[in-house]
Amino acid sequence: MNLTEKNTILITGGGSGLGRGLAEAFHKLGNTVIIAGRRKDVLQTVAAANPGMQYEVLDVQNLAKLKNFAADITAEYPGLNVLINMAGIMKLENLNEAVDLSVVDDIITTNLTAPLHLTAALLPHLKQQPKATVMTVSSGLAFTPMAMTPTYCATKAAIHSWSGSLRYQLKGSSVEVLELVPPYVQTKLMGEQQANDPRAMTLNDFISEVIQILATQSDAKEILVKNVYPLRFAGDFNAEKFDLFFELLNGMSRSSGSERDYSHEEASAAPYC
Template sequence: MNGVTGPDSGDMNISGNTIFIPGATSGIGLALAQQLAARGNTVIVGGRRQELLTTIAAENPALDTVRIDTTDADSIRSAAATVLAKHPDLDVLVTMAGIMRVEDWTAPAGFLDTAEATVTTNLLGPIRLIAAFIEHLQTRPDATIMTVSSGLAFTPLRVTPTYNATKAAIHMLSESLRLQLADTTVQVLELEPPSVRTALMPGQETSDFAMPLDDFVTEVMQLIETQPEATEIQVENVKFLRYAEARGEYDQVVSTLNRRDPHGH
């Protein structure tokens, strides 16, 4: 978002952007879209289900919507063309879409389809989205790509191996793109959620371990406003996972995570 170029850039200008958030028909994506729109940004919400988009548009007149299936390369290209034709001033892309599913790799017939779907959605999806918008974003005077990884990119949850792997890949992709784009007008931010009370996994919306959605989004907005030099957006709750290895507590944190909560991401 405008103004985040380094530690000397001053507070982020968190309004006046045009932001596309594919995968924002529920959960973190929708809550973030609503907060960003309330701050004076033009926000376009993308999703696969037209009925959800119609409802969101009716309930949130400030939000624009576009249908997109981030598992489908043609749909991504088509949606990108639609968004850019209507919003040529687009300067922020948030690659929000993702799935999180349990896998049992001790029963090979049961996990492969899930693993492949997870890679397609969580890794190929963001790669294709960035590819569809990167040329345009480099023409803007100040642009941002926000990727979405997870605390599980750094500390694994036993029951979701491919999810963990895709989020670790998103982290390293973000790090690498930041290096490649260092001399352009495009910055790369990485949002790293902990477990948040959404429908990402069964039971997660009511989990005592998961962070309330409103609290998470409020803290994210505060971090974006007050830490313009940050390259990773980390609420306090995710640091237990994010820095386990750096603290020398990796084994203990892995044990605690996998004993404490079957949904924690």
Template sequence: MNVVFIPGATSGIGLGLALRLHAEGKTVVVGGRRTELLERIAAEHPGIGTVTIDITDPASITAARDDLATRFPGLDTLITMAGIMEPEDLRDPASLEVAERTVEVNLLGPIRLITAFLPGLLTQPAATVMTVSSGLAYVPLPATPTYNATKAAVHSYTESLRVQLTGSNVRVIELVPPATRTTLMGQQNSEVAMPLDDFLDEVMSLLRADPKAEQILVERVKWQRNAVAEGRYSDVLTVLSGRYRS
């Protein structure tokens, strides 16, 4: 990773990861829809690049890709960070709108990004695609059914992408966060969520320790990630079923 683009990095894990990578000397570009947030990040963190991008709009993705190809021709890393998480009551027909929005952002967004940027990454001497799934890809949080489903799909897509790129110059990594203290689902003060700085510390250590890792798994997420293999799936699902219950 030398020149890194992180769409969806105007807050939370995305911004935190951008700042950590920038502090390690990487050239980092953050992307987002809100120009005012991008301008503030650029002002507060000199040296970090920004680009306006809406991952629900294919034309916006193409425009951002072309802009970055001109300004950062050595771009060798894409981290598909953008995502939303909203509760759904599946008995309510209005939940369909939430589901459609979630699929558009969390699943079609990363697929569109990878499709747009992969040709350029394949021209670099070495490159990386990092997708972002979730511990909820492995055991769902029943309050957010479509979020869980999109993250399971991102995991599956990542596995296929890695196999198809075997023998190429592109390394494929899946970052699997646990519940983390960000504004996603209002978890910034949640006692059951991992403090953001602790999560970022562990992620950066794991990236340094194993350059060939296929998944980045902090200890906190293994409770979910390994639930099936360890015969704990029902117990973990029961715990998650009690969260965000109305």
């Protein structure tokens, strides 16, 4: 994502927390920023504090309206070239007790289904731009889950997996796919306690490091601040080996049905296809 060019950026969940932090940072860099969220009063307050920032009321849980929203937003902002799927919710769940399936459904819809639907609705427009970016937002907990928030962690693991597939399928297009992987940050995602927890990374530090990575690491696929390393690379995970196997596996899938010779390494991977 080229920060030196003037982008038009849509950020869902842009009224608070990480979304607002990124929105304000991108706005200060001279980009056109549109924040979207459910609460009009909150969006208006953020926009008023950042003259020139735009806002649109959007409830991502209303999946039926996302396609029309995409059509309307691209008509109003034809230069839209960046989508950041920031909207998310995180709730405690005790699976030893009766599970509130409405909570499960809300988390899945907001964190997983809505980003997939909105991205699909906007992709035809984004692919027409000279340069475009889709930024998904997973979590360090996608890699090392916290058992007290099982559905949240599962949706973030799914977002990570889907982001890799989307990136692979969009190879050769004008659209890059970035995955933002936050650590524990001082926001109100889990309430006031998190916002004031000294163990959490401050929001300002997180945003500053993210902007630095975007500005200096043009080849980064995952945006990883150092605080998330312990979660992202827990155990013996080898990112280089994974990337190699990922390319191998998907290269075989792409050529499925055609005649070709497989190396010994490819043949050993075949059972996992």
